[in-house]
Amino acid sequence: MKKPSRKHRRYVVRLNIRLRHSNTLNRRSYSRDIYSPKSRSAKKQLLRKIEEYRALKVEVVQLSKRTLEIWLPETMNFSYQYEITTAYIKAIRYFVERTRERDCKVSLRSIRFDRLRKVSSSAALVLTSEISRWDDKVSNTLSPDLSKWSPEIIEQFQELGYFDLFSQSPNLPKHEKLSSIKLLPYIKGTCGDHAKSRILKAGIQSLLGKGVQKWAFLHSGLGEAITNVSHHAYPLPQYDNEPKNWYLTASFDEGKRELKISFYDQGIGIPNTLPSSTMGEYVQKYLRRLKLGRHDAIMIRAALAYGRTRTHEEDRGKGLQDMLNFIRQVGSGYLSIISAKGLCKVDIKEMKESVKTHRFDNALPGTLIIWSVAIP
Numbered sequence: 001m002k003k004p005s006r007k008h009r010r011y012v013v014r015l016n017i018r019l020r021h022s023n024t025l026n027r028r029s030y031s032r033d034i035y036s037p038k039s040r041s042a043k044k045q046l047l048r049k050i051e052e053y054r055a056l057k058v059e060v061v062q063l064s065k066r067t068l069e070i071w072l073p074e075t076m077n078f079s080y081q082y083e084i085t086t087a088y089i090k091a092i093r094y095f096v097e098r099t100r101e102r103d104c105k106v107s108l109r110s111i112r113f114d115r116l117r118k119v120s121s122s123a124a125l126v127l128t129s130e131i132s133r134w135d136d137k138v139s140n141t142l143s144p145d146l147s148k149w150s151p152e153i154i155e156q157f158q159e160l161g162y163f164d165l166f167s168q169s170p171n172l173p174k175h176e177k178l179s180s181i182k183l184l185p186y187i188k189g190t191c192g193d194h195a196k197s198r199i200l201k202a203g204i205q206s207l208l209g210k211g212v213q214k215w216a217f218l219h220s221g222l223g224e225a226i227t228n229v230s231h232h233a234y235p236l237p238q239y240d241n242e243p244k245n246w247y248l249t250a251s252f253d254e255g256k257r258e259l260k261i262s263f264y265d266q267g268i269g270i271p272n273t274l275p276s277s278t279m280g281e282y283v284q285k286y287l288r289r290l291k292l293g294r295h296d297a298i299m300i301r302a303a304l305a306y307g308r309t310r311t312h313e314e315d316r317g318k319g320l321q322d323m324l325n326f327i328r329q330v331g332s333g334y335l336s337i338i339s340a341k342g343l344c345k346v347d348i349k350e351m352k353e354s355v356k357t358h359r360f361d362n363a364l365p366g367t368l369i370i371w372s373v374a375i376p
Contacts, residue, residue: 224319
């Protein structure tokens with residue numbers, strides 16, 4: 001038997017001292033961390049993932065062997081900064097999902113807003129939803145550090161209700177209104193929770209006046225989006241023990257007289273639900289008729305064109321069409337659906353309608369619906 005070296009003996013002594021002063025649970029986990037091939041494999045996979053996100057220009061900083069943080073970019077917007085914005089959202093989702101996993105010894109410590117200067121209302125909603133998911137996972141123990149935040153970003157997220165997420169709410173500075181855009185506090189609901197869409201309706205009414213009562217899309221359009229989350233976005237058994245939440249907000253630009261409503265769910269996405277649904281045969285006919293390739297953007301366009309669901313109920317599937325009809329009546333606005341790697345956008349300007357589809361490199365984890373209209 002080979003005589004152990006002095007270096008190896010020192011290592012064994014330090015290890016025994018550490019195990020002696022730890023409890024049984026820590027002793028087991030530490031032993032598994034050293035000797036388990038599964039643990040070593042998970043660590044290598046995590047390090048590779050960090051390098052992948054860095055290659056996508058996502059700033060992931062390792063503070064130590066066990067902690068890391070993500071620094072957000074200067075701009076987050078799904079309209080003209082889609083790829084980098086989605087890369088950050090995916091990175092946050094990836095590291096949050098691995099928080100407190102047995103085989104993952106590196107955890108996300110913080111998400112830094114210090115460099116963030118501009119963020120769209122829809123991007124702010126998606127970012128808030130991912131941090132809300134993180135806060136739920138760590139038993140509501142997060143607390144933001146606002147010392148280096150931009151005043152505009154503080155104002156925007158304060159109006160969005162972002163700071164209400166935290167059990168330890170920070171002291172917010174008092175300042176004058178810096179932006180012409182008004183944000184309504186975001187609404188968080190679960191599958192089948194239709195009543196909360198009324199809160200958004202009341203908020204929009206407070207911004208625009210009594211005419212909101214006649215807007216049919218606020219009843220059917222939003223209700224349809226919420227119902228689809230229940231039936232499509234979170235299939236079982238994949239999401240049996242996972243949260244099934246949706247998020248909703250609205251913004252109004254007083255200068256442009258532009259109202260924007262954003263709805264987001266964190267499910268599997270529209271293109272992934274169509275093949276397994278009874279709507280799949282109609283989608284296939286649509287693709288064959290137009291002789292289009294089968295990618296995510298075209299799948300979303302097919303779903304929007306048919307406006308049907310797998311329940312085949314006649315009063316279902318009309319919500320998005322009601323939202324489009326309202327834009328047609330006003331004459332200016334758009335309906336944008338982003339899911340997985342696809343975008344389908346119906347743009348209406350001066351009563352002229354155009355449909356745009358786009359295929360992205362990065363997949364958005366979930367479905368984002370943006371409805372925008374110019375209020376006369």
